[in-house]
Amino acid sequence: METAGSSIISALGAGSGVDFTKLASDISAATYAAQRNQITARKTSLEAQVSAASQLRGAITGLASALGDRVRTGDLAPKGTLANPAVATVTVPPGLSPRGSFSLEVTQLARSQTLLSRPLASRDALVGEGTLTLRFGTVSGTSFTPDAARAGIDIAVTDTDTLATLASKINTASGGAVQAYVATGTNGAQLVMKGREGAANGFQLEATGMGGGPVAGDLEYLGWTPASGGALLQSTARNATLSLDGVAMTSPTNRVTGLPGGFTLDLAATNTGAPTTLSFGTSTTAITSVMEDFVVALNDIVGQLNDLAAPIGGELGNDPGAREFRRDLAGLSGRVVMPGAGTNDPRTLADLGLALNRDGTFKLDTARLNRSLETNPDAVAAMFTTGVNGVFATVDRFARESSLVTDPVSLGGSLSRYEKQLAASDERLTRIAEQQEALRERLTREFTASERRVAASQSTLAFLRQQVDIWSNSDN
Structure with a gap:
């Protein structure tokens, strides 16, 4: 980086010939190299530890999530x-x-009411001006009992409304309580109206036209009540x-x-x-399948733990969270899954066949699982629910305990600690960079001042040499 001082020296063509700008940069970098390298190495180690702790925490959390999916909506979900x-x-x-x-x-x-209107020439035929009132209630033979909790719906019909536009107005005004459309058949165009299921969702149409009576072109032609008839009742609403x-x-x-x-x-x-x-019923096949998959998943986690927490070369070789995780994992088969179980009912994961090998891996004791399924299938099935107790709740609780950032001896606590140390390393590297730059600038200023003094001395020396040469020539 060129400074004002170095530029002046370069322009004058004077100086010692030493690149003081580069010298200042090299000295400042060398001054902080040991600290920077040490912190960078520590940061690399911390990043590996964060990755390892996150991997283990993600593995147990993923297992709990997958088990929950199978219990809620998968092969373990209760089915009738x-x-x-x-x-x-x-x-x-x-x-x-x-x-x-x-x-x-x-x-x-249950059934909905379906009503067909008297036919008109086409869907574009005018229906006549007036008011059409929809009333909801129960239809029984020729009687209608209105629903007192539901007010009638008045639909204003203009002299330009057709059978098609009237269907649209009924749909909008009723908010879907009655679905209306026009169907054209051998008798002409008819308004089809369908209510919702249930006896209380019957309806009648009270039409007030221009006084022409129930003839085509007057709105009364489309009215219907159980007593008056007129339209064609295809089905009565019922429960x-x-x-x-x-x-x-x-x-x-x-x-x-x-x-x-x-x-x-x-x-x-x-x-x-x-x-x-x-x-x-109880799906014994599904339970056996889940326990087999559960053992495979646990052994996968054990394999990851053995690699990441190996005493020599493992990123978490001396990590308290990893040690606690290993202890909890080894005790998983003995955890009480159903605290309120009866004397002879299965209570632990061991009762479902989960067993621990000497090397810390798991195996499925199929004989013990089958014995539990044969002697008390309902109690086994009750262990695979989404309640506060059961296999899923136990594994989910284990995953949450392992992820607690407030617990210093959990994976979550270790992860939190490493992340804080990583952030502190980043801050320290930033401060070192600032200190190094300040040193470089100071040295550059000092070297520039020295260069000026050297240049002045060289200029004076050159002048003296010139005078000596002149005096020497004049003597000759």
């Missing part, structure tokens, strides 16, 4: 089975685990009716909720007089 699957579809919300079996008989499906273990139930829709254990039924067909069995 119907002997007659055509009757309904069973859904279990995440976090719930219904058990047992039920007798299900569906005697009626679904069913019985579960002999208990009679109704539902306004074909999606039935509020059932034991929290499961939901989507009814699809009736089976009057032929009840079907709904059961929530």
Whole structure:
């Protein structure tokens, strides 16, 4: 880097011939080289330790997450089975685990009201000016019982409205409570209106036209009440009716909720007089598969731990968090998974076949797992839920404990400590760079001043030599 002083010296063509700018830069760099190299080496070591601790923490956290996915929505999620699957579809919300079996008989499906208007010549035919009022309630034969909690909806119809624009106004005004469209068939264009499922979602159309009566072109032509008729009632709104273990139930829709254990039924067909069995069984195959995968995943973590925390050459060879993680991992099979389990019920991961080898790796004791599945399958199944207890909760708790940054002997505590030390190293390198630059500038100024003095001395010497030469020539 060229300074003002070095530029002047260069321009004068004077000086000692030494590159003082480079000399100042080299001296300042050499002054702080040992500190900088030491901190850089420490920073490299810290970065490796941060990476190693993050890898182990990510491995156990990933295992807990994968296990949770399988329990919530995967092969361990509770599923209901119907002997007659055509009757309904069973859904279990995440976090719930219904058990047992039920007798299900569906005697009626929920249905919506469907109404066809009298026909007009086309979808663009004018319907007549007036007001169309939608009232919701229960239709039974020729009677209509209005729903007192729902006010009628008045729809203003202009003299330019057609059958098509009227359908659009009904959709908008009802907010989807009635879906209307125009269908053109052999009788002409007709307004099709469909309500929502459930007996209380029946409706009638009260039409006030211009007094022309129920003739095409007057709005009264499109009105309908159960007593007056006129339009064609295709289906009456009704509730679904069913019985579960002999208990009679109704539902306004074909999606039935509020059932034991929290499961939901989507009814699809009736089976009057032929009840079907709904059961929530235990998938022993899925549990065995999960335990096999669990052991493989744990051994993968053990392998990473052995490499990263090796006493010689391991990034975490002397790390307290890694040592604690190894101890906790070795004690995982003995952790109590179900604290409230009965005397003969499985309580620990060891009861599910998780066993520890002498070298610190894991194995699956299939005989012990099978014995638990055969003697108490429901208790085993209860260990694979998303509740506060169970296999997932235990592994998730282990992962969280290992990630605690406030615990100095956890992986999280080690990671936090290394990250702070890494930040301190970066700050120290920044200060060294600032100190080195300050030294370089000071030396450059001092060397520049020295160069000026040398240049002045050389100039004086040259003058004296010139005078001596003159005097010597004059003597001759």
